[in-house]
Amino acid sequence: MIPVTTMQGARLLRYGTPADMPVQEVELPALQPGQVLIRMAYASINPSDLAFLSGQYGIKKKLPAVPGFEGSGTVVAYGGGWSRFLVGRRVACASSSGDGTWAQYMVADAKGCIPLRRSVSLEQGSSLIVxxxxxxxxxxxxxxxxxxxxxxxxxxxxxxxxxxxxxxxxxxxxxxxxxxxxxxxxxxxxxxxxxxxxxxxxxxxxxxxxxxxxxxxxxxxxxxxxxxxxxxxxxxxxxxxxxxxxxxxxxxxxxxxxxxxxxxxxxxxxxxLWLQKQSALSLMRLGWSVQKHLAGELKTEVRRIYPLAEIHAAIEDYSRQMSGGKVLINCNP
Amino acid sequence: MIPVTTMQGARLLRYGTPADMPVQEVELPALQPGQVLIRMAYASINPSDLAFLSGQYGIKKKLPAVPGFEGSGTVVAYGGGWSRFLVGRRVACASSSGDGTWAQYMVADAKGCIPLRRSVSLEQGSSLIVxxxxxxxxxxxxxxxxxxxxxxxxxxxxxxxxxxxxxxxxxxxxxxxxxxxxxxxxxxxxxxxxxxxxxxxxxxxxxxxxxxxxxxxxxxxxxxxxxxxxxxxxxxxxxxxxxxxxxxxxxxxxxxxxxxxxxxxxxxxxxxLWLQKQSALSLMRLGWSVQKHLAGELKTEVRRIYPLAEIHAAIEDYSRQMSGGKVLINCNP
Missing domain, CATH: 3.40.50.720 (NAD(P)-binding Rossmann-like Domain)
Incomplete structure (x- = not known):
């Protein structure tokens, strides 16, 4: 059962103009086998996101589209198969071809979702992948x-x-x-x-x-x-x-x-491309081992968290000083 | 026994000025263990030689030096050890650090000499390596x-x-x-x-x-x-x-x-660098298999042969049309 059919999301209308990115109502697509629906908690901003907004990235999506390559949240529905075991779990997630993480919900490939250990917060989990x-x-x-x-x-x-x-x-x-x-x-x-x-x-x-x-x-x-x-x-x-x-x-x-x-x-x-070459199992194993180090070697410093509605302020803040800690988006404040 | 102590050779005096390359008397060094002395038959001209003359190549030698990276000839003396079996044999040879092939004689590493099959002429053998x-x-x-x-x-x-x-x-x-x-x-x-x-x-x-x-x-x-x-x-x-x-x-x-x-x-x-990573044995095996194809797939077209004394004419001829067949030097006309 899909709990929602629409959500609020940041929508890029044209490449090269991040100002043209209103937060508006977006329709959610039907879940396909192998996909899950995630109620997003936090999304991060990375250099690859900025490159995507400017149209300089290796992936281009049909616009309008929701940007954001990684985040964290809770799986609330699944499209069939083994991904059922993810329902109810907190996961780190990445978007590839469809709408991204800067929204209240995201449809994701189950294969790309990494269940979070209890010790890892949703804030830390939102910057687990990139x-x-x-x-x-x-x-x-x-x-x-x-x-x-x-x-x-x-x-x-x-x-x-x-x-x-x-x-x-x-x-x-x-x-x-x-x-x-x-x-x-x-x-x-x-x-x-x-x-x-x-x-x-x-x-x-x-x-x-x-x-x-x-x-x-x-x-x-x-x-x-x-x-x-x-x-x-x-x-x-x-x-x-x-x-x-x-x-x-x-x-x-x-x-x-x-x-x-x-x-x-x-x-x-x-x-x-590197992730695509890994199997679902080795991806989860890798995600698990990365989380072991999240409190130590791989800890992400969070500088500030903005609500989804203030996405433009968040991007501006991050662009000003990219090496001074992560800027996160609270997707369901 | 070393049969000669001096020879005629082309000597580059300064990089960038191939005109400053007289054919003159050059002293031969004493043979070290692992080295052989080759009475040169033919030497070839390759793009790497032209780059060397201009000073643009990966190898620079202390000048004056005899240029020429490859050629063919007959082994007339050896510096000791297993290289004795090369004496009297026709070989393809390459120079690396010392004086090169554009001369009457060359001291070469025995390891880098490739004995020629009977079916392979000294002309063909002079362009066997590069x-x-x-x-x-x-x-x-x-x-x-x-x-x-x-x-x-x-x-x-x-x-x-x-x-x-x-x-x-x-x-x-x-x-x-x-x-x-x-x-x-x-x-x-x-x-x-x-x-x-x-x-x-x-x-x-x-x-x-x-x-x-x-x-x-x-x-x-x-x-x-x-x-x-x-x-x-x-x-x-x-x-x-x-x-x-x-x-x-x-x-x-x-x-x-x-x-x-x-x-x-x-x-x-x-x-x-690739040759340096190969063993003497695998180098000879490779040289042998290359010679099998010398009459066919790997045949070198020879455009013209110049005597050593006309080295400048040879270089000019080759430089004018580098893809129209090899220009060789007859080292002992």
Missing amino acids: NPMTAVAMYNIFEKGRHGALIQTAAASALGGMIRKLAAVNGRPVINIVRRDEQVNTLEEQGAQYVLNSTAPDFERKLAVLARKLQATMAVDAVGGALTQQLVGCMPAFSTVLVYGGLSGEACALSPGLLIFKEAQIRGFWLS | NPMTAVAMYNIFEKGRHGALIQTAAASALGGMIRKLAAVNGRPVINIVRRDEQVNTLEEQGAQYVLNSTAPDFERKLAVLARKLQATMAVDAVGGALTQQLVGCMPAFSTVLVYGGLSGEACALSPGLLIFKEAQIRGFWLS
């Missing part, structure tokens, strides 16, 4: 590759902190790259051993020395542009750079000579 | 990757022809990319099924359609620049591009978004 899963997935790629150390750009981000903590727990060295001296200080105060400022004049020399000493043959890069080539140039031969973001707004310019003579490897990483 | 080995190595990576089809740029080159023939023998489809309509005609006359002109206005649309239909998830790229990004954009998700040359002279500009949302992979390929 950042912690990306951190764990990329860190696992690093561990499997037998690299001596990991280099990461945009190291002051929430994701950067998670990767640093996962590595610390496993006693593995990380070379952190940031853009400002105060970020160097902050990270060093937090106990980071290797922190480099990419705008410093001797950045490349220092990075090359460290990368050789620690045999740092893998990097995760959220910046792109000229920095990707600097990484390749400073890393040992046969190194891999995982590009998962383009914060610089610029293309990675890679000289063929450098790629060739170092046999370097550049790979794109996208959580959505 | 092109045929690259073709076989890259084709093996393609076969191991379970890709539906292979895309190659600069498909009208000698190397492109070898890859096309290796694929034909194995019944595997190749999408050939060239830059001129007459090259399209030439390749089609040679029996190539899929040939695209990258300067045609509908190039990207055609490539995308073909790549999807044939599931072409791997490309080998000798061009770089904007073409690399075009390849990634047209290929299915999870595709790999092996960059082995930079004929465009431009950096590969890769949008992070494209890399990420397609989980694309860009890898540099360099035969020198």
Whole structure:
């Protein structure tokens, strides 16, 4: 039984104009087999959401559509099959093709829902997937590759902190790259051993020395542009750079000579595609293990919570300072 | 016993100025264990040689030095150990750190010498390594990757022809990319099924359609620049591009978004590094199997042979038309 057929939701009318996003009544579609209906508790705002609003993201939806890629809530109905066991449970959830999480309800693939442990709050659960899963997935790629150390750009981000903590727990060295001296200080105060400022004049020399000493043959890069080539140039031969973001707004310019003579490897990483390759079972197992760390290495700092009606203020707040803690939306205040 | 202590060789005096390359008397170093002395028969000229002369290559030698990365000849002395069995044999050889092949004699690592079958002439043997080995190595990576089809740029080159023939023998489809309509005609006359002109206005649309239909998830790229990004954009998700040359002279500009949302992979390929990873035994086995195909799929067309004294004319001839057959140097005319 579907308890509701309409709800309030933020609706993007045109790409590139987040101001054109009224909160209005939206009709809910009928549940298909394999789907569940979630009464949303909290939704988060991530860089991927901002990219989606501007039309720059890898997924485009038919507009108008409800944005929001992740959130948390309680399953209130199911479309048949094994997903019945989710009814009544608190879950972390992600949207893919249909309407998203910035609404009172969401229809989701049961496969993508991660039941929350009792110890995990709905607030924490609303930011369970995008950042912690990306951190764990990329860190696992690093561990499997037998690299001596990991280099990461945009190291002051929430994701950067998670990767640093996962590595610390496993006693593995990380070379952190940031853009400002105060970020160097902050990270060093937090106990980071290797922190480099990419705008410093001797950045490349220092990075090359460290990368050789620690045999740092893998990097995760959220910046792109000229920095990707600097990484390749400073890393040992046969190194891999995982590009998962383009914060610089610029293309990675890679000289063929450098790629060739170092046999370097550049790979794109996208959580959505990575998740699609996992089975429902391994996804739940992964979700479970991520939650074990949610109070520690993978804890998300929440800066402020806005009611759904104030979605524009929430986006503005988050856009102003993306690395200063998560901004959440209370979907049913 | 070393039969000679001096020889005539081309000597590069300064990078960027091939005119400053007199043929003069050069002293031969003493043979170390694991080395052999080869009385050179023929040496070839490859794009990597031209890059080396201009100072743009991955290897730089202390000047003055004898250029030339590959050739053929007869082993006349050895520095000890197992390499004794090479004495008196005709071999294909490559230079790495020391003086190169554009001379009467060369000291070479015994490990890198490939004994020639009786059926293989010294002319053919002088071009055995750079092109045929690259073709076989890259084709093996393609076969191991379970890709539906292979895309190659600069498909009208000698190397492109070898890859096309290796694929034909194995019944595997190749999408050939060239830059001129007459090259399209030439390749089609040679029996190539899929040939695209990258300067045609509908190039990207055609490539995308073909790549999807044939599931072409791997490309080998000798061009770089904007073409690399075009390849990634047209290929299915999870595709790999092996960059082995930079004929465009431009950096590969890769949008992070494209890399990420397609989980694309860009890898540099360099035969020198690839060969270093092979054992002496597997190298000889590979050399043997390459020679089996030298009369067929891997045959090198020889355009003209110049005596060592006319090295400048040889380089000029080759530079003018790099895809019209090999230019060889007769080292002991």
